[in-house]
Amino acid sequence: MTMRASDLDRVRALPLFSRASPEVFRDVTAGAFLQRFPAGTTLLMEGDTVDFLYVLLEGAVELQGSWKEKETTLALLRPVSTFILAAVVLDADALMSARTLERSEILMLSGEALRRTMRQDADFSFAVAEEVSGCYRGLVRAVKNQKLRGGVERLANYLITQRARQGLRDPIVLPHEKRVLASLLGMSPENLSRAFAGLSSYGVVVRGAEVSLGRPDALERLARPHPLIDNHMPAPAGGAGKAEIERWTTRSGRTCGSSLS
Known part of the structure; x- marks a missing residue:
């Protein structure tokens, strides 16, 4: 779907992109596209190659993990949220599955464009490091909550x-x-x-x-x-x-x- 200026404005307001220069933001969002998904749509599966950074603009997304016949919910996301950022940065396979819980609008940004821009712009790389660090600390909180209570x-x-x-x-x-x-x-x-x-x-x-x-x-x-x-x-x-x-x-x-x- 063709990108709307209003969609890019919402993404531009995210801390991850808010300090980026117009040129850097243009490079990161080059080739981005917007998709609308109905509820219950699987966006990616554990072990999938991750080609895009996902930005949830509308709706809700559940991140899941599985082992044998068991499944568990790892996180529940509401707008405006990025997800699968660590896998994109590392160009690694996804450790989580993602599916929509309700009708959702999701912006998909090229993982290659994001990595290329990180190599070229130190300020943007620092913004990505901050976001990943926030994700890591959130994970530590979740693990402590599960194990100590x-x-x-x-x-x-x-x-x-x-x-x-x-x-x-x-x-x-x-x-x-x-x-x-x-x-x-x-x-x-x-x-x-x-x-x-x-x-x-x-x-x-x-x-x-x-x-x-x-x-x-x-x-x-x-x-x-x-x-x-x-x-x-x-x-x-x-x-x-x-x-x-x-x-x-x-x-x-x-x-x-x-x-x-």
């Missing part, structure tokens, strides 16, 4: 995160199916249901996709959010890169749960 604590912190990102509203709305949420939190759907039931004494009431946090202070005492694991950054007005999301915890000077009060 039980399922109820992981769910409680997820609800605190969603409350912060949804403007402290009550009730919050779960942005994903409970099946997908369970996989993201490293739980079975049955264990997720039991975890929600276990949070009822902390004021959590579930009605379909809506979840009321009637006693947020009590929920926070259970969750014990920590800035070296959690990042309850409110939803940014524009696209925030992974590096900017990581910087928020340090710059805010707050514990992650302080936004509840």
